Amino acid sequence: MRALSRAPAKVILVGEHFVVHGGRALAVSIDLWATAVAEPSPQLSLESEDPPGACRAGECAPHLRPLHAMLEDMVADHPRALGRYRLSSGIPQARGLGSSAATAVSLAAAALALAEGDAPRDDVYRYAMISERIIHGNPSGVDPAVSTYGGAILYSKSEGIRRLSVGPGELVVCCGASPRSTAAMVESVAEFRRSREGLFEALMESSSDLVARASEALESGDVASLAPIIRWHQGALRVLGVSSPELESYVAAMESSGMAAKLTGAGGGGCAIGLGDAARGDPRCPSAMIMRVHYPTGGVESWVQS
Ligand code: MEV
Structure with missing residues (x-):
């Protein structure tokens, strides 16, 4: 017998970084997937195709150690x-699309399905957070929440997950070639907060209010109201110091193609998203991988084959 699972990637539409400090974020699951296959074996082992690596017989590739630690707890x-x-x-x-969370969520779901024949989503989320805490230090929990439950989610640490009713949509995503560390970017924003407490609090308060408005706009399909909130957040993320010349060039390219654009995820490199009139053609994001992704998807799924 074997258990299979898949879990979706995510895009944070607005509210990243502030969500780590207690603010709100609005995120959607997108149609890119991480998958896991599990088979009973007397030894615990873990293999990954990309980036390649393995944990077996006491040896573990560094990038797989957090996932292996989660499996040991499981x-x-x-x-x-x-x-x-x-x-x-x-x-x-490592580009801001929730790859580490989706991998942890799919692995947790495969392990629970192998052990119990079923993978309740609240348990999947709890185990995935073990790996996320090791990788990112102080994650808000929004990435594994979207990957586990799917759909569109309004999230804050204190209010938890509010699932939104959102129709299908498309985003353009421009991604740079170099990976970056979410933990390092989160720490740089924590340093910003320590040195400019009043400014940070004012930005976070405005962000949380705007994220709630963005959720209403997304639910009613009102892209015209969402666009200025996306642009406001790109400005705020620039002030926090997590944009980069590369990300700014993607944002400019998407804006001149008629979209509202911002970086997504931790920043410092990685991906930018564009929402709106994508029908006008692909933006010329210089030297970027350009994708069209669709939201929302379902959450994590698992199957058992005998
Ligand atoms: C990363 O996708 C989003 C951040 O807000 C970190 C987090 O929420 O854990 C930068």
Whole structure:
């Protein structure tokens, strides 16, 4: 028998970074997927296709250690999760699209399905957070929340997850070639907050109010009201110091193609998103990988094959 699972990537439309400090974020699941396959085995092992690596017989590739630690916790709680695990992913990694969360969520779902024949989403989320905390230090939890539950989500640490009713939409995503560290970007914003507390609080308060308005606009399909809120957040992220010349060039290219654009995720490199009149053709994001992605998708899914 074996268990299979898949979990979606995410895009934060507005509110990243502020959400780490108690603000709100609005995020949607997108149609890029991480997958996991699990088979019973007397030894715990983990293999990944991209980036390649393995954990077996006490040796573990560094990028897989957080996921392996999560599996060890899982096996301690659910002995039948002992097995051989294989990962693959179609999500650009370390670019702000929630690749690490989607991988952790799909792995947790495969392990629970192997052990129990079923993977309740609240349990999947709880286990995925073990790996996310090791990788990112102080994650808000929004990335694994979107990947686990899917759809469009209004999220804050204190208010939790509010699922929104959102019709299908398309985003243009421009991604740079170099990966960057979410933990480092989150720490740079924490440093900004320490040195300019009053300014940070004022930005966060405005952001949370605007994120709530953006959620209403998204639910009613009112792109015209969403666009200025997206632009406001790009300005705020620039002030926080997490934009970059590369991201600014993607934002400018998408804006001149008629979209409202901003960086997404931790910034410092990675991806920018464009929402709006994408029908006018692909923007010329210089030296970027350009994708069209669709939202919202369902959340994590798992199957058992005997
Ligand atoms: C990363 O996708 C989003 C951040 O807000 C970090 C987090 O929420 O954990 C930068």
